[in-house]
Amino acid sequence: xxxxxxxxxxxxxxxxxxxxxxxxxxxxxxxxxxxxxxxxxxxxxxxxxxxxxxxxxxxxxxxxxxxxxxxxxxxxxxxxxxxxxxxxxxxxxxxxxxxxxxxxxxxxxxxxxxxxxxxxxxxxxxxxxxxxxxxxxxxxxxxxxxxxxxxxxxxxxxxxxxxxxxxxxxxxxxxxxxxxxxxxxxxxxxxxxxxxxxxxxxxxxxxxxxxxxxxxxxxxxxxxxxxxxxxxxxxxxxxxxxxxxxxxxxxxxxxxxxxxxxxxxxxxxxxxxxxxxxxxxxxxxxxxxxxxxxxxxxxxxxxxxxxxxxxxxxxxxxxxxxxxxxxxxxxxxxxxxxxxxxxxxxxxxxxxxxxxxxxxxxxxxxxxxxxxxxxxxxxxxxxxxxxxxxxxxxxxxxxxxxxxxxxxxxxxxxxxxxxxxxxxxxxxxxxxxxxxxxxxxxxxxxxxxxxxxxxxxxxxxxxxxxxxxxxxxxx
Ligand code: LRH
Numbered sequence: 001x002x003x004x005x006x007x008x009x010x011x012x013x014x015x016x017x018x019x020x021x022x023x024x025x026x027x028x029x030x031x032x033x034x035x036x037x038x039x040x041x042x043x044x045x046x047x048x049x050x051x052x053x054x055x056x057x058x059x060x061x062x063x064x065x066x067x068x069x070x071x072x073x074x075x076x077x078x079x080x081x082x083x084x085x086x087x088x089x090x091x092x093x094x095x096x097x098x099x100x101x102x103x104x105x106x107x108x109x110x111x112x113x114x115x116x117x118x119x120x121x122x123x124x125x126x127x128x129x130x131x132x133x134x135x136x137x138x139x140x141x142x143x144x145x146x147x148x149x150x151x152x153x154x155x156x157x158x159x160x161x162x163x164x165x166x167x168x169x170x171x172x173x174x175x176x177x178x179x180x181x182x183x184x185x186x187x188x189x190x191x192x193x194x195x196x197x198x199x200x201x202x203x204x205x206x207x208x209x210x211x212x213x214x215x216x217x218x219x220x221x222x223x224x225x226x227x228x229x230x231x232x233x234x235x236x237x238x239x240x241x242x243x244x245x246x247x248x249x250x251x252x253x254x255x256x257x258x259x260x261x262x263x264x265x266x267x268x269x270x271x272x273x274x275x276x277x278x279x280x281x282x283x284x285x286x287x288x289x290x291x292x293x294x295x296x297x298x299x300x301x302x303x304x305x306x307x308x309x310x311x312x313x314x315x316x317x318x319x320x321x322x323x324x325x326x327x328x329x330x331x332x333x334x335x336x337x338x339x340x341x342x343x344x345x346x347x348x349x350x351x352x353x354x355x356x357x358x359x360x361x362x363x364x365x366x367x368x369x370x371x372x373x374x375x376x377x378x379x380x381x382x383x384x385x386x387x388x389x390x391x392x393x394x395x396x397x398x399x400x401x402x403x404x405x406x407x408x409x410x411x412x413x414x415x416x417x418x419x420x421x422x423x424x425x426x427x428x429x430x431x432x433x434x435x436x437x438x439x440x441x442x443x444x445x446x447x448x449x450x451x452x453x454x455x456x457x458x459x460x461x462x463x464x465x466x467x468x469x470x471x472x473x474x475x
Contacts, residue, residue, distance in 0.1 A: 018065025260409025267297025
């Protein structure tokens with residue numbers, strides 16, 4: 001195997017990073033060279049305040065990170081971008097028309113109502129195979145259409161495609177992330193033109209679809225000069241979850257995964273979409289994976305429940321030390337259980353108050369202290385993970401013998417142990433940076449550094465990343 005370095009730009013809902021991946025001797029070493037916060041901003045929009053991403057600030061940090069990465073490595077074989085799904089920027093004549101909306105903005109409810117007046121959720125599922133969840137791009141686009149914003153634009157770019165465009169000047173839509181829009185035909189993996197027409201969304205708003213691992217182009221000349229070299233840009237699984245699923249240290253086929261960050265994406269990898277009525281009713285989704293695989297999964301609220309609770313406490317003047325809080329929560333004999341996927345928990349705001357209400361409604365003891373809340377969150381996430389893994393296995397017919405928990409949540413031993421207990425299966429925790437790992441491996445493969453199937457890429461992960469195993473405890 002040849003050796004060399006690539007740079008992964010990995011944007012998450014709470015932070016972004018530029019990560020160098022050094023590939024050599026069938027192993028990868030990751031190093032975060034630049035980490036930056038991602039702080040959404042609310043601002044007034046005529047009649048209401050709306051929640052937006054501060055994407056220019058992200059882009060500024062990316063450029064600083066790329067320059068630092070090149071200076072450190074001397075040579076970079078490639079750059080590629082991944083981010084959270086569903087959100088997009090509208091452009092006209094190549095210029096961004098405004099800060100992209102955040103999927104937690106309340107407009108999604110309006111867009112969902114308007115969309116379902118035109119086409120039923122069942123009919124949507126029959127085309128896209130996607131679960132009904134308000135954040136999906138098609139609902140956001142419906143709101144843009146009704147507000148007249150869509151008519152002003154001539155192109156919609158998902159966040160990683162927008163960054164790639166700013167790096168190279170080329171407009172593409174990478175397929176794994178395009179699958180989170182709700183506008184891709186799950187069978188042909190092309191834009192669903194009939195659906196677009198029924199939703200009054202112009203077909204030419206959406207660029208040419210490309211696979212993960214496609215060379216997009218070189219850095220724009222001014223940018224190459226600023227960063228210090230001309231570097232090729234590739235696509236990867238630009239939906240962060242698609243990259244995370246590549247970046248699992250999985251051996252064989254009998255695994256399920258929880259990609260656990262702000263969201264927890266829980267499911268299995270399949271060769272083909274699973275398009276059953278039972279799956280639709282359970283709100284399972286068929287998202288596009290790298291190398292044509294399907295990610296058959298469910299979105300669970302994830303660490304958002306914890307981070308938004310901490311934000312609420314800190315806002316009220318409390319000092320929170322997460323490590324100490326988790327230790328305190330782990331020492332409690334147990335905790336309340338609530339539905340971690342209650343839609344009322346989606347929006348920003350006072351999370352502990354909403355969790356208290358959910359617990360009370362479920363007839364559970366209402367948490368009083370931060371440690372009790374954190375325990376209840378972790379208990380309830382573990383319940384939701386176990387239910388989703390068992391449902392994914394039953395609905396897809398896949399045998400699951402081990403569950404990989406990757407991403408930030410893999411560092412939370414309480415959560416991993418509770419999940420193993422609830423699942424009755426071993427949990428392998430790690431890597432923390434599974435998304436960056438998957439991003440690095442797919443672009444490195446595109447440049448000919450490693451070669452081979454997803455299995456061989458995952459063998460590289462297994463050889464490279466530290467993991468921790470949790471056995472289910474029997475009581
Ligand atoms: C996770 C994720 C998830 C959802 C949400 C918007 O970061 O990409 O898969 O799509 O963010």
